[in-house]
Amino acid sequence: MIEYALMFGFCAVSLALLLNLWRLVRGPSLMDRVLAVDTMVINAIALIILFGIQQRTTIFFEGALLFAMFGFISTVAYCRFILRGDVIE
Amino acid sequence: MDFVFELIVSVLIVLGGFFSLVGSIGLVKLPDLLTRLHAPTKATTLGVGGALAASMLFFAVFEASLTIHELLITGFLFLTAPISAHFIAKAHLHEHAAELREQLPPTGRPQGWSTFDGLPATEEEGEGDDHKAAHH
Numbered sequence: 001m002i003e004y005a006l007m008f009g010f011c012a013v014s015l016a017l018l019l020n021l022w023r024l025v026r027g028p029s030l031m032d033r034v035l036a037v038d039t040m041v042i043n044a045i046a047l048i049i050l051f052g053i054q055q056r057t058t059i060f061f062e063g064a065l066l067f068a069m070f071g072f073i074s075t076v077a078y079c080r081f082i083l084r085g086d087v088i089e
Numbered sequence: 090m091d092f093v094f095e096l097i098v099s100v101l102i103v104l105g106g107f108f109s110l111v112g113s114i115g116l117v118k119l120p121d122l123l124t125r126l127h128a129p130t131k132a133t134t135l136g137v138g139g140a141l142a143a144s145m146l147f148f149a150v151f152e153a154s155l156t157i158h159e160l161l162i163t164g165f166l167f168l169t170a171p172i173s174a175h176f177i178a179k180a181h182l183h184e185h186a187a188e189l190r191e192q193l194p195p196t197g198r199p200q201g202w203s204t205f206d207g208l209p210a211t212e213e214e215g216e217g218d219d220h221k222a223a224h225h
Contacts, residue, residue, distance in 0.1 A: 001095050001096065001099050002095055002098055002099050002102070002147070004099070005098070005099035005100075005102040005103050006102060008102070008103055008106055009102045009103065009105060009106035009140065010106075011106070012106030012107060012109060012110040013106055013109050013110070013136075013140075015110055015113070016109045016110045016112065016113035016114075016133075016136075017113075019110075019113040019114060019116065019117045020113050020116060022117060023116050029122060029181070029184070030184065031122055031177055031180055031181045031184065032122055032125065034177060034180075035116070035122070035125065035126065035129060035177055036116065038129065038173055038177070039113065039116055039129035039133055042109075042129070042133050042134065042137050042166065042170075043109055043133065043136075043137075045137055045162065045166070046105060046106075046109055046136060046137040046140045049137070049140045049141055049143075049144045049159075049162075050102065050105075050106075050140055050144075052144060053098075053102070053143065053144050053147050056151075056152060058148060058152075058154060058156055058158070061156065061158035061159065061162065062158070064158075064162055065158065065161060065162050065165070068162055068165050068166055068169070069165070072165075072169040072172075072173055075173040075176065075177070076172070076173060076176055078180075079173070079176035079177055079179065079180040080176070082180040082183060082184060083176075083180050083183050
């Protein structure tokens with residue numbers, strides 16, 4: 001049963017990633033693209049976690065944690081660059 | 090008993106995938122950025138939370154290795170999603186300050202609108218937009 005649920009999860013999250021990619025390409029504004037990348041990072045974390053369940057290994061959690069940190073930091077850095085014209089003052 | 094846990098894990102995985110999909114559909118379908126911000130920050134965060142809860146239960150029950158990593162990732166995502174949403178909204182307001190400011194009525198107080206007007210005219214430090222953005 002878990003296998004079928006995983007199949008559904010993979011399909012749903014992959015479709016979500018494609019929709020995010022559409023928003024990333026389409027724009028229209030700069031912040032839309034930043035938001036699309038932020039959502040893509042979160043969906044990629046979900047995909048990594050589901051892949052870890054399928055492979056029955058816990059080795060991907062560190063990768064997911066790194067993805068979470070880099071996604072957050074890059075979003076905040078870009079927004080600070082827009083807001084202040086500089087990332088670190 | 091295994092069947093019950095298997096059922097719970099499957100339901101959590103399906104819910105996680107479903108909410109991720111709902112968030113991304115919202116990101117595509119909603120009309121402008123400030124409404125689009127709702128879908129990923131709430132639905133997608135819930136979706137990844139479902140996947141992480143499923144993973145935690147799966148490894149605790151079937152692999153007998155309870156790890157704290159999923160809790161770390163969940164806590165980190167749930168803490169950072171509102172912060173990044175707030176930053177994106179602030180940057181959007183900052184980017185479109187001119188046209189958005191015109192749509193607002195007067196506040197009727199000495200203070201102006203936050204993000205757009207800065208502090209009332211007691212101090213003139215003249216740092217421009219940087220100074221305004223710092224006071225919200």
